[in-house]
Amino acid sequence: MHPIIIIGSGLAGYSLAREFRKLDKDTPLRIITADDGRAYPKPMLSNALTSGKQPEQLATADAVQMSVQLNAVIDTHARVTAIDTAQHTLTVNGKDIHYARLVLALGADVIRLPMQGDAADAVMSINDLADYTRFRQIISGAKNVAIIGAGLIGCEFANDLRNAGMTVDVIAPSKAPLERLLPETAGRALQQGLTDLGVNWHLEKTVTHVNHGGRSCASCAPGTCTSMCGADNAYRLTLSDGSTLETDAVLSCVGLRSRTALAQAAGLQVHHGIVVNRLLAASAPDVYALGDCAEVDGLVLLYVMPLMNAARALAKTLAGQPTPVVYPAMPVVIKTPAHPVVVSPPPLGIAGEWRIETPEGGVRALFFDAQSKLRGFAVTGSMVGEKNALAKEIPALLQ
Amino acid sequence: MQKWQCIVCGFIYDESVGMPEDGIAAGTRWTDIPDNWACPDCGVEKADFEMIKIA
Numbered sequence: 001m002h003p004i005i006i007i008g009s010g011l012a013g014y015s016l017a018r019e020f021r022k023l024d025k026d027t028p029l030r031i032i033t034a035d036d037g038r039a040y041p042k043p044m045l046s047n048a049l050t051s052g053k054q055p056e057q058l059a060t061a062d063a064v065q066m067s068v069q070l071n072a073v074i075d076t077h078a079r080v081t082a083i084d085t086a087q088h089t090l091t092v093n094g095k096d097i098h099y100a101r102l103v104l105a106l107g108a109d110v111i112r113l114p115m116q117g118d119a120a121d122a123v124m125s126i127n128d129l130a131d132y133t134r135f136r137q138i139i140s141g142a143k144n145v146a147i148i149g150a151g152l153i154g155c156e157f158a159n160d161l162r163n164a165g166m167t168v169d170v171i172a173p174s175k176a177p178l179e180r181l182l183p184e185t186a187g188r189a190l191q192q193g194l195t196d197l198g199v200n201w202h203l204e205k206t207v208t209h210v211n212h213g214g215r216s217c218a219s220c221a222p223g224t225c226t227s228m229c230g231a232d233n234a235y236r237l238t239l240s241d242g243s244t245l246e247t248d249a250v251l252s253c254v255g256l257r258s259r260t261a262l263a264q265a266a267g268l269q270v271h272h273g274i275v276v277n278r279l280l281a282a283s284a285p286d287v288y289a290l291g292d293c294a295e296v297d298g299l300v301l302l303y304v305m306p307l308m309n310a311a312r313a314l315a316k317t318l319a320g321q322p323t324p325v326v327y328p329a330m331p332v333v334i335k336t337p338a339h340p341v342v343v344s345p346p347p348l349g350i351a352g353e354w355r356i357e358t359p360e361g362g363v364r365a366l367f368f369d370a371q372s373k374l375r376g377f378a379v380t381g382s383m384v385g386e387k388n389a390l391a392k393e394i395p396a397l398l399q
Numbered sequence: 400m401q402k403w404q405c406i407v408c409g410f411i412y413d414e415s416v417g418m419p420e421d422g423i424a425a426g427t428r429w430t431d432i433p434d435n436w437a438c439p440d441c442g443v444e445k446a447d448f449e450m451i452k453i454a
Contacts, residue, residue: 304440
């Protein structure tokens, strides 16, 4: 009997496997991952410093432990290069293997903005535990970090790095943080909270150049230091208004894009993500997708809550009980303790207006549609306690 | 008093603090939290999911 194969050991792949094993203990299950297969709560990457965790302490289990827990074969450091949906086969490290059913839990790639300069390659981004481990090594001797992007991840890292005592500069083209999620008043409240913590903002600007800063140790020429002395680890950023900024490390947090190349090459229907229906089924028989790589009924939602709803529904479907995914209102919690934020963004393309109140210590922003129905909200600071009550009033995204 | 961590998102429930804003008083044991309670960060329900004991 051919196995169910899941490609990917991130939150999507492992959550699905856990949920599936609650319903079906025996069907052969194989998980193929390009990583080392450690399980870890990904949202903790952006608050590990505050919670006093070393990167390796974030892992809750390694691949061997997961293999036992899930009664699954786990292939680590294995890359799938092709899928033949007609033959029900995958090519993994050059070998073909058969699947009964296939789940794509591929995740997303970080978006990299083009930048000039002799140190443009030194710009880091964090998408998994391995990236984060490298990041922590690089900042271990650093005093300051520049963050490109003022979205959810950029703001969370700004708060976390500042809590760890670093000088933090955030550069972003928007007028206020979290521009795509929050009305400006709420974004400004978050900005103020982080300013009070000591974060420096460079908004309505972009980074055009990243160069070595010219600091060097006694034995090397500027910009060529290859020793581990660290003296040359400083970079100079040039911003779009011509100003410059010196920093020890540069972290890019400008968003994610669903991984679709493998699916596209296999002839599966792809749009912003891998196109799947409410059963998480892709355009070829016995192929499914969930998590950051999937576009579910037109929605690409790169958050944990939609992923968990999808994992539960797909587990039932794979266990023989076809179950369409339901998305209730799913507020997104932004982990910025300096000024916490919870937002349930209104559905894209819905006409309506934000009504904004600014009680002491926070913002309450409510989005009403043309029929005066509550369709979204954002609460910040002292108002975040209202999130549960508000979420109950919002209609489901996918009923 | 113990602490419990959601294995999906890392949310920590500290029994000594509780979640007063959700109507869970300080000192409430994890075992006494109702099964329909959901992790405030990722939505995983207690009945559906396990928290791990961290301290």
